[in-house]
Amino acid sequence: MNIATLIFYVLGFVVQASALTVAVSKNLVRSIFMFFVTLFALAGLYVYALADFVAVTQIVVYVGGVLVLMLFAFMLSNREVLNNLQERNSRFFSIQKVPAILVAVLFLLILVNAIIKADVDNMAWIKISAQNNNVIQPADNMVPNMGVNLMTRYLLPFEAVSILLMMALIGAAHLARKEEHKFQ
């Protein structure tokens, strides 16, 4: 086992462990900061899948955008949001959560079973892709190719996403504005 494989397993473990910490943590702010750790470790895993541009985008959009937005949403909203989160889950938490744990564990078993049965490393199109030298190598620079593809082959989804982003921007600004008479 060389050092790269070791780092990969460490990153995978960090993803799982920090996601579990987020899931079981009672303190909301702590779970958000552990969410940071999960996202950074996931960006590292994207680098291992040779998708460095996606990794950088993950850090910029999630850590720079979504998490700061979540933190601001607390701090700008009422302080009671933070308070009434923490008092509630003091007792009987395990009994109420048994169905959710059951569903999640069963889903995990089904997924793991399906992944192992599918034997993805020996699938036909992956073999063909490896034969045709169509696999990204670690030394390749994929960013120019991605830019060209984004502007030619994937132009329609690109434009659709741009329109949807503008709709989301207008919608979020409309929802978050301060106007009292809207709710009466």
Next chain:
Amino acid sequence: MITLTNFLLIGAGLFAIGIYMVLAKRNAIQVLIGIEFILNAAILNLVAFGKYDKLYNSGQTFALFAIVLAGAAAAVALAIILNVYKQYKTIDPNKVEKLKD
């Protein structure tokens, strides 16, 4: 050797944790974090398979689209959560049960 199966197994674990958070959490912001976990598991799978498409980069391109959509969804969801708090004084999804008051 890092194989595709390793990526998919990590994604499966993340997906299960996201499902648990969406079902069990009694706080809309933590439910939102669970949805982000599910989206990230999907993005991890896209990126892992995208390694085998050097010519068109389909996996990585759609991973980018998914990241952008997740960001937009988080912004709208947080705005909705703030509005729900303004009206109901709670963000427990179990207590928000009226469409109109």
